[in-house]
Amino acid sequence: MAKDKILVIGASGQIGVELTMALRKIYGNANVIASDLREQNPLLQGTGPYVSLDVMNKEMLHVQVIRQNITQIYLLAAILSATGEKNPNLAWNLNMTGLLNVLDIAREEKLHKVYWPSSIAVFGPTSPRQNCPQQTIIEPTTVYGISKYAGEFWCNYYHQRFGVDVRSIRYPGLISYKSAPGGGTTDYSVEIFHEAMEEKKYECFLQEDTYLPMMYMPDAIRGTIELMEAPASKISVRHSYNLSGMSFSPKEIAAAIQKHIPDFTISYKPDYRQHIGHKALMIPWPVTIGVGNRSMI
Numbered sequence: 001m002a003k004d005k006i007l008v009i010g011a012s013g014q015i016g017v018e019l020t021m022a023l024r025k026i027y028g029n030a031n032v033i034a035s036d037l038r039e040q041n042p043l044l045q046g047t048g049p050y051v052s053l054d055v056m057n058k059e060m061l062h063v064q065v066i067r068q069n070i071t072q073i074y075l076l077a078a079i080l081s082a083t084g085e086k087n088p089n090l091a092w093n094l095n096m097t098g099l100l101n102v103l104d105i106a107r108e109e110k111l112h113k114v115y116w117p118s119s120i121a122v123f124g125p126t127s128p129r130q131n132c133p134q135q136t137i138i139e140p141t142t143v144y145g146i147s148k149y150a151g152e153f154w155c156n157y158y159h160q161r162f163g164v165d166v167r168s169i170r171y172p173g174l175i176s177y178k179s180a181p182g183g184g185t186t187d188y189s190v191e192i193f194h195e196a197m198e199e200k201k202y203e204c205f206l207q208e209d210t211y212l213p214m215m216y217m218p219d220a221i222r223g224t225i226e227l228m229e230a231p232a233s234k235i236s237v238r239h240s241y242n243l244s245g246m247s248f249s250p251k252e253i254a255a256a257i258q259k260h261i262p263d264f265t266i267s268y269k270p271d272y273r274q275h276i277g278h279k280a281l282m283i284p285w286p287v288t289i290g291v292g293n294r295s296m297i
Helices: 014-027 058-067 081-086 088-109 143-162 185-198 217-229 250-258 272-280
Strands: 006-009 032-036 050-052 072-075 113-115 169-171 173-175 201-204 212-216 246-248 265-268
Touching: 006 014, 006 058, 014 032, 014 072, 014 217, 058 088, 072 088, 081 088, 081 143, 081 185, 081 272, 088 113, 088 143, 113 217, 169 217, 173 185, 173 217, 185 201, 185 212, 185 250, 201 250, 212 217, 250 265
Parallel strands: 006 032, 006 072, 032 050, 072 113, 173 212, 201 265
Antiparallel strands: 212 246
16 A cells, blocks of 8 residues: 655644654655745755645645645644734635635545644633633634634534545644744744843743743644544544643743743733733643544544
């Protein structure tokens, strides 16, 4: 039986770099095609094939899927919460059009699987703030959250109507060091480490007591791959699974850094992203998913 051929769209982004490398270890370098509008991330250079690809160009995308004999797509290209609030129309158009292009092609070419990430941005101030259940009140307050929630329904629709095996996780904020974050409200949790090492100080765009759910990138990658490797019969949610990690505030992470860099200082200058943080989550949000017999899922 031929191996799956995987296309990772948005491979040069924060998640894409590490997910592409992890998939190449499993499926082989030649069987995982990295793609992005941006230049290839240096960490991916020489590790496998790369193509320049615009997910908004459906015809070009379709040609690549056929040409490369793609059987799985991981769609990671998106405009995130903080960036999306600067240009809501662009964020909506890219996030929705990209997803619908991929779902349409998956239906037409009968792809084996599609992965598309959702986000905790779908939750809003009316959602439960502790032990948030899978099924709950969801009233997003950012265009990013709105597009992700709408996308969840499109994923479920394409599965129910056309049998597309599409799977999804609602990521919390992701902490990584191999690739820069892409414009989310949780980005401070990555920036603060770089600034601590380089400048010994950091000006935070959130208030010191703003709690947001986070996850270490390797855990998110492991959860994603385990979800995608699970038998279809074990997938009971076709919208998007909650996935838990940890929650902390800027003040707490600064204190942890100061244990290693005693002269590190932090100041606070809340901007428009503080409003997003307050609207979304303000205290720890432990959530879990359960679809199979492995620990993460």
